[in-house]
Amino acid sequence: MCSASTCQKRRQADDHRQRIRDDPDYRQACLDSPRKWRARHPEYWQNYRAKHPEAVEQNRRKQHQRDQGRRLADLANNNLAFDLKRSAAEVYLIGPAASDLANNNLASRQVFVLEAVVHQWGTGSASCKQQPYGAEAVSSG
Numbered sequence: 001m002c003s004a005s006t007c008q009k010r011r012q013a014d015d016h017r018q019r020i021r022d023d024p025d026y027r028q029a030c031l032d033s034p035r036k037w038r039a040r041h042p043e044y045w046q047n048y049r050a051k052h053p054e055a056v057e058q059n060r061r062k063q064h065q066r067d068q069g070r071r072l073a074d075l076a077n078n079n080l081a082f083d084l085k086r087s088a089a090e091v092y093l094i095g096p097a098a099s100d101l102a103n104n105n106l107a108s109r110q111v112f113v114l115e116a117v118v119h120q121w122g123t124g125s126a127s128c129k130q131q132p133y134g135a136e137a138v139s140s141g
Helices: 003-023 023-041 044-051 054-076 096-101 135-140
Strands: none
Touching: 044 054, 096 135
16 A cells, blocks of 8 residues: 555545445434534634635625526527527627527527417407307307
8 A cells, every 4th residue: 555645645535435325324424514513613604704805705706607607508508499480680699608608509699589479358258168169169150
């Protein structure tokens, strides 16, 4: 066995992963340990944020990027509109988020205008339960 610190750390990490996989009590202890520490130190994160405003701002920026990435990921593989008729209208996406839409098959260079279908009932129209059917529909039509 190698006695170098990197080799020892790798062996320890491998042993830890194997023990977590094979020993349910050890796995539960590993899950409970950070929970217990957080319960004993509930003020830790409030104090940390107060002392490190730059970290707070960096986290906000990164969270904004993660959120935006999730929203763009929903668009990136959106293939729901393949059956729509082709339009000559084109739009070009400009800005830092445009590169994240490289695989967007829905609207990479097209604008879709969708109108809501509004069904207007005529006055005095019969309800669905009163609509004629079968022989009645043929004779009344």
